[in-house]
Structures are given as structure tokens and as C-alpha cells.
Amino acid sequence: ETGVTQSPTHLIKTRGQQxxxxxxxQSGHNTVSWYQQALGQGPQFIFQYYREEENxxxxxxPRFSGLQFPNYSSELNVNALELDDSALYxxxxxxxxxxxxxxxxxxxxxxxxV
Amino acid sequence: AQTVTxxxxxxxxxxxxxxxxxxxxxxxxxxxxLFWYKxxxxxQMILVIRQEAYKQQNATENxxxxxxxxxxxxxxxKISDSQLGxxxxxxxxxxxxxxxxxxxxxxxxxxxxLP
Numbered sequence: 001e002t003g004v005t006q007s008p009t010h011l012i013k014t015r016g017q018q019x020x021x022x023x024x025x026q027s028g029h030n031t032v033s034w035y036q037q038a039l040g041q042g043p044q045f046i047f048q049y050y051r052e053e054e055n056x057x058x059x060x061x062p063r064f065s066g067l068q069f070p071n072y073s074s075e076l077n078v079n080a081l082e083l084d085d086s087a088l089y090x091x092x093x094x095x096x097x098x099x100x101x102x103x104x105x106x107x108x109x110x111x112x113x114v
Numbered sequence: 115a116q117t118v119t120x121x122x123x124x125x126x127x128x129x130x131x132x133x134x135x136x137x138x139x140x141x142x143x144x145x146x147x148l149f150w151y152k153x154x155x156x157x158q159m160i161l162v163i164r165q166e167a168y169k170q171q172n173a174t175e176n177x178x179x180x181x182x183x184x185x186x187x188x189x190x191x192k193i194s195d196s197q198l199g200x201x202x203x204x205x206x207x208x209x210x211x212x213x214x215x216x217x218x219x220x221x222x223x224x225x226x227x228l229p
Binding site: 033035040041042043044045048056058088090092102103105106107108110 | 118156157158159160161164205207216217218219220221222
């Protein structure tokens with residue numbers, strides 16, 4: 001166990017709906033990154049939050065948005081869901097980025113869009 | 115942009131034998147990290163081993179070791195004395211030293227351990 005918890009573990013949504021995924025980072029960690037892992041693929045970087053500010057973004061449309069709270073937990077919001085958004089969503093927390101920092105991953109949220 | 119390529123979608127190895135998973139990457143940076151992650155059916159991404167590009171010595175963690183060839187941009191993982199618990203997806207990954215760095219993953223290699 002890494003101390004990174006994600007909720008829910010699974011959910012099913014209908015195309016066009018909105019979804020919020022949650023991540024509780026490991027104690028003391030102030031950086032959270034979100035990744036999308038489609039079936040049979042490696043995870044792809046969505047964005048990163050450092051001390052409540054977005055600190056980098058991958059090639060995802062604006063309907064993917066996020067928040068980081070003062071306790072460093074985080075949310076990933078996806079609007080206007082599409083079938084291709086079906087994937088495992090992973091969050092990873094770390095104590096800042098730089099040398100000698102390790103990212104700890106949660107067990108992910110499996111999102112199915114029908 | 116950096117890329118990571120794993121050319122072996124699946125591999126099998128007999129229990130107690132040794133297996134090597136291949137990975138190549140592309141970058142114009144001189145300082146970066148390389149990783150091997152394991153993802154079992156539980157879905158949690160677990161760090162297996164890490165290599166700093168500025169270190170010439172290959173990293174080793176118990177039964178896991180890497181062959182890091184910086185000039186060739188190659189980073190293979192060797193698993194010795196394979197165990198049933200090693201069965202999983204293995205991802206090679208890259209991370210630069212930039213402040214907003216992200217981890218770039220390959221597509222993965224599924225490793226089967228044959229009893």
C-alpha cells in the first residue's frame with residue numbers, strides 16, 4: 001500500500017455526462033499528477049498540481065480539468081464524456097519534483113462510458 | 115518530445131529462469147530518470163527500479179537489474195530467478211528533470227511466469 005487512495009474504484013457513466021474522480025495523496029506530499037490509461041496502453045499524463053496550482057498539462061482537451069485542495073487532495077473532472085474517455089485513471093503523489101523524489105500511485109478509478 | 119518504446123508486447127519465462135525486457139527511448143536531454151514499473155492485476159503501479167542518467171553504474175534491486183546504455187538510449191530490465199509473483203505488466207518510463215516534468219510511459223510488456 002502506498003498511502004494514495006482513489007475513489008470510486010469503478011463507475012459507469014453515460015456519454016455526455018460529467019464525472020469527478022478523487023485522489024487523496026500520501027501524507028506530506030504536495031504534488032499530484034493524473035494519468036489516463038486506456039486498455040492495453042501505458043498511462044498518459046493529463047496534468048499535475050503543485051501546491052494548488054496547475055504545474056503542467058498533457059495533450060488533453062479543456063473538458064479535462066482539475067483541482068488541488070489545501071490538504072493536497074485532488075479532483076479530476078471530465079465534462080461531456082465521450083466513449084473514448086473509458087479508461088483507468090491513475091493519480092500519483094510525490095513530495096515536489098526533483099532529484100530523489102518518487103511518485104506513489106493509487107490503485108486507480110476504472111471509468112466506463114456507455 | 116521524449117518517447118519510450120517497448121517492442122515486446124508479451125513475454126514468457128519459466129519459473130526460476132532469467133528474463134530480459136527491452137526498452138528504448140528518445141530524448142535530447144542529458145539529465146533524466148528512467149524507471150521500470152510493475153502493474154499487477156490490482157492495477158497499482160509499483161516502482162521496480164530507477165536509474166539516474168548521470169550515473170554510469172547500472173541500478174540493481176535484489177533480483178532486478180538494468181542494462182543502461184545511454185549512448186544507444188537503451189534501458190533493459192533483467193529479472194533473475196523469476197517467481198510467480200513477478201507476473202504482471204511492466205512499463206518502462208522516462209522522466210526529465212524539469213519542474214513540470216511528467217512520467218512518459220511505454221506501452222508495456224506483459225510478463226507470464228510458467229510454473
